[in-house]
Amino acid sequence: MTHPFLDLAPLTAARFAAIERRVAALLATGQDVVIMQGEALLPLEGCIRGGARPGSTALNIVTGPYGQTFGNWLRDCGAEVVDLAVPFHSAVTAGQVERALSEHPEIDFVSLVHAEAATGNTNPVAEIGEVVRAHGALFMVDAVASVGAEPLLVDAWGVDLCVIGAQKAMGGPAGVSAVSVSPRAWERMAANPQAPRQSYLSLLDWKARWIDGGRRALPHAPAQLEMLALDACLERIETDGLDTVMARHASAAAAARAGATALGGGLEPYVLDAADAAPVATTLRTPVGVDAAELVADALAADPSLPLIAGGGALSKEMIRVNHYGVDATRDAVLSSLAALGAALARAGRDTDVAAARDAVAETWPSS
Numbered sequence: 001m002t003h004p005f006l007d008l009a010p011l012t013a014a015r016f017a018a019i020e021r022r023v024a025a026l027l028a029t030g031q032d033v034v035i036m037q038g039e040a041l042l043p044l045e046g047c048i049r050g051g052a053r054p055g056s057t058a059l060n061i062v063t064g065p066y067g068q069t070f071g072n073w074l075r076d077c078g079a080e081v082v083d084l085a086v087p088f089h090s091a092v093t094a095g096q097v098e099r100a101l102s103e104h105p106e107i108d109f110v111s112l113v114h115a116e117a118a119t120g121n122t123n124p125v126a127e128i129g130e131v132v133r134a135h136g137a138l139f140m141v142d143a144v145a146s147v148g149a150e151p152l153l154v155d156a157w158g159v160d161l162c163v164i165g166a167q168k169a170m171g172g173p174a175g176v177s178a179v180s181v182s183p184r185a186w187e188r189m190a191a192n193p194q195a196p197r198q199s200y201l202s203l204l205d206w207k208a209r210w211i212d213g214g215r216r217a218l219p220h221a222p223a224q225l226e227m228l229a230l231d232a233c234l235e236r237i238e239t240d241g242l243d244t245v246m247a248r249h250a251s252a253a254a255a256a257r258a259g260a261t262a263l264g265g266g267l268e269p270y271v272l273d274a275a276d277a278a279p280v281a282t283t284l285r286t287p288v289g290v291d292a293a294e295l296v297a298d299a300l301a302a303d304p305s306l307p308l309i310a311g312g313g314a315l316s317k318e319m320i321r322v323n324h325y326g327v328d329a330t331r332d333a334v335l336s337s338l339a340a341l342g343a344a345l346a347r348a349g350r351d352t353d354v355a356a357a358r359d360a361v362a363e364t365w366p367s368s
């Protein structure tokens, strides 16, 4: 018996290359794009292990948990690491980056997370790219949570290594991911004796075995279903229009922020300044005495399909994430999430105004 997931014709090299070109267009880049056959942590680790080595100094900008992970990999590679950490309820500024670079002229690698779904903030990559460029360091950006949700202009912003995954705003699969690689980044990795080679983490292997051969033969069997899903989500974004998809996420974030504020009950936007809030997801701070994980569990008991989750680790006590991305970048998902949180807060003995939240959402994101 045939099955929609099984018995498929093999994914050809030509199809694989065409999907790479689609990703390149999405990222507004003329650089090489490599589609890695694993979740986005694969190219993120590959980029760091390819770019960092003993003798190099990295500026690691920490605005959330992913930045902390990058710091650990950078140290593991033997690089000197300068951590620039800002509170998770804010964003880093280009001025702070510029200061760190001038205090440490030896910095030759900068890692930054564009938007953090885990903390709900977003960083000004365009301005940061300018100061990193002026300094001459290699610039790596984790854009997993920003791609599809907000502008991402790899070439215009001078990003040397830009990693994306499709599982957030793109509404696609989690099992493959992509990275754009500038000529400078290829040179850095080629000159790094420690860069992964003959390894699943290796970007250089893809260059040698796929790109330099004219993209005619795949180095190994691709993750076919995930590649087809990636192609499908890219096609859907092209059909809807990238601007439309981004506008939907921006509206969802604005509506969630306004609605949560109007809801009351002690719930507040976690990211203090709206300009620093990521379009991909809205984080909320629970009032003292209300455990975020318990509140979310209560809200989800009524409707497990809502895009709500408590913050990770220590944040699980005080942070709620409204993951209004992909199929959940809708007014209804935002409204239903706030209504469920309002009801759960009321059960916890707090005064909430769900009608006011509804009005605020409708006002912020009018139905057209």
Ligand SMILES: *Cc1c(COP(=O)(O)O)cnc(C)c1O
Pocket (backbone or CB within 6 Å): 039, 040, 041, 066, 113, 115, 116, 117, 118, 142, 144, 145, 165, 167, 168
């Ligand atoms: C979501 C995300 C990733 C990928 O991690 P998963 O939790 O496996 O989806 C990487 N970087 C950032 C900034 C993310 O938000």
